[in-house]
Amino acid sequence: MKENLKFEISYTAYPDSSELPELYQQLIAKAKQATNDSYAPYSNFKVGAAVLLNNGEIILGSNQENASYPLGLCAERTALSAAASLASNEKIKAIAITAKSAKNPVLQPAAPCGICRQVIFEAENKHHQNIEIILTGEQGIVYVFKSIKDLLPLHFDANFL
Numbered sequence: 686m687k688e689n690l691k692f693e694i695s696y697t698a699y700p701d702s703s704e705l706p707e708l709y710q711q712l713i714a715k716a717k718q719a720t721n722d723s724y725a726p727y728s729n730f731k732v733g734a735a736v737l738l739n740n741g742e743i744i745l746g747s748n749q750e751n752a753s754y755p756l757g758l759c760a761e762r763t764a765l766s767a768a769a770s771l772a773s774n775e776k777i778k779a780i781a782i783t784a785k786s787a788k789n790p791v792l793q794p795a796a797p798c799g800i801c802r803q804v805i806f807e808a809e810n811k812h813h814q815n816i817e818i819i820l821t822g823e824q825g826i827v828y829v830f831k832s833i834k835d836l837l838p839l840h841f842d843a844n845f846l
């Protein structure tokens with residue numbers, strides 16, 4: 686007998702980053718700062734990510750494009766790779782992601798692509814700790830998710846191997 690099922694996710698929407706806890710306001714500010722290091726001559730879509738470690742350290746990443754388009758790297762993965770390289774034993778508490786564009790202002794929260802969702806999942810799994818995901822655009826509304834599992838309910842898990 687077939688069954689129609691649903692996934693239910695929950696997240697918090699803040700009308701503005703000023704309503705977030707101060708630490709997360711700071712993390713968003715760092716993610717915005719990271720957009721300045723973006724190399725996006727092709728899309729002009731500059732993405733910044735800031736990873737907050739359990740020890741309070743913040744590690745930044747930005748998107749890095751390439752004339753051979755598929756070689757481009759997303760901000761989330763550059764930040765997570767930097768964190769894994771610079772502080773491999775440190776657990777990750779949160780990641781803030783934002784974007785800006787010279788063409789069309791980014792007025793909705795910037796959401797990670799599917800590849801990055803899987804990579805964030807791996808980081809959660811590796812350290813056995815949920816990573817809060819904080820998404821925002823150039824201004825206004827901010828979404829906070831308690832875990833990447835809310836954005837990737839069916840994930841590829843090491844238990845499958």
Ligand SMILES: [Zn+2]
Pocket residue numbers: 759760761762797798799800801802
């Ligand atoms: Zn991505």
